[in-house]
Amino acid sequence: MPTIEERDLRHIWHPCAQMKDYEQLPPMVIDHAKGVWLYDVHGHAYLDIVSSWWANLLGHANEKINAALKEQLERLEHVIFANFSHRPAIELAERLASLVPEGLTKFHFNDNGSSAVEAALKMAFQYCQQTGRTEKTRFMCLTEGYHGETIGALSVGSMDLFAEMYQPMMMDNIHVEAPDCYRCPFGATREDCACECFVHAERAFAEHGHETVAMIVEPLLQGSAGMRIYPEEYLRKLCALCDAHDVLLIADEIATGFGRTGRLFACERAGITPDIMCLSKGLTGGYMPMSITIVKEKIYEAFYADWSEGKAFMHSHTYAGNPLGCAAALAVLDILDEENILERAAETARWLTERLTEVFGTHPNVGEIRHIGLIHAVELVEDRGEKRPFDGKRRLGYAIYRRALKHGLLLRPLGDVLYFNPPLNIGKPELEIAIERMKLSMDEVLGA
Secondary structure, eight states: OOOHHHHHHHHOOOSSSOGGGGGTSOOOOEEEEEBTEEEETTSOEEEETTHHHHTOSSOBTOHHHHHHHHHHHTTOSOOOOSSOOOHHHHHHHHHHHTTSOTTEEEEEEESSHHHHHHHHHHHHHHHHHHTTOTTOOEEEEETTOOOOSSHHHHHTOOOHHHHGGGGGGSOOOEEEOOOOSTTOTTOOOTTTOOOGGGHHHHHHHHHHGGGEEEEEEOSSEESTTTSEEOOHHHHHHHHHHHHHTTOEEEEEOTTTTTTTTSSSSHHHHHTOOOSEEEEOGGGGTTSSOOEEEEEEHHHHHTTOSOGGGOOSOOOOOTTTTOHHHHHHHHHHHHHHHHTTHHHHHHHHHHHHHHHHHHHHTTOTTEEEEEEETTEEEEEEOSBTTTTBOOOGGGOHHHHHHHHHHHTTEEOOOBTTEEEEOOOTTOOHHHHHHHHHHHHHHHHHHHOO
């Protein structure tokens, strides 16, 4: 009789993985979850410190979100979103309109983060074509950026791990060297940074601004690059540069939105309004696949015409505006408001910064501990003084991940960057457990 793990591997091709690794590390089959804990079919518990790919915003099996979904399920599970609508979508758009940066007014629903980015790219391109900017056909993005797995989204990303194989299929875009505040090539630190690295963006715009449709960025935090955090001033300067060159700014807030950076949206920290904003992940608390692409009125108006003019945005997804996803999203907004989640998370974040510094601040293989909101990242290096990374072939981060699983901690690293990106309502006792188990796992792999 095959085990449940063997049954899984007989048919399932898991994402973002070399399946041969599963010979040594079979899948953990989760039976149920509550709060920050996952429980597998064998009764083992795992503390989910990465929010199940950054999506679980308010804990697993959250009672208020559960109740909202159950109530909606009895009324309407799904309906075509072309020519039809429903109360949860209307109410969600109204609620978000009062929360997103001022000037973002129209909401286009999709069904996952990559789809939101694809819609944003197509909207931006078509906007330029329909407003006499036909010479603008390319996009700009930051090196080390990541915006999803579909071909358009990959084309505006810069991570070879995901994109290199598919280069012949992808668009020819302009990649601007991103800020690297840990290994700043200008010798600056986070404390005295004057955004000297912005010269790379200025050069790119001077050369390519005339042909650029839009610049897409993850505001303030390049997640998949290893939780690389850059200054608010850089984002402000980038917004101004886009305006000066008639280039649209697309803010990919899929990973940074809904309180992850300490504010409801990362753009708020810089005080900017992008032309287009993409939302997903925390939007539904990690419950349902749903995303929204939000635009300024001027973009929407460029598509508003008689049908015969051929200006409509012919882009759709079957599950766009799904009522269950909207109900979950409305419940998330209720909880954030009623339970003062962002204020509580800010206090927890200050405490977590102190604790991680106490535990890992002098570790010989910890190069930097960086943070924004509740997101904290510990970058491992072979030589602390020289900031020299470990040889990637050693897969130290993966080895620590495997060891942490044995200790009941889901700690999925980004290369050799270990990070905490927990639900915003996590408690200090659970964080203490996570710190203890991460240290134990690091000691066992690196040596105490």
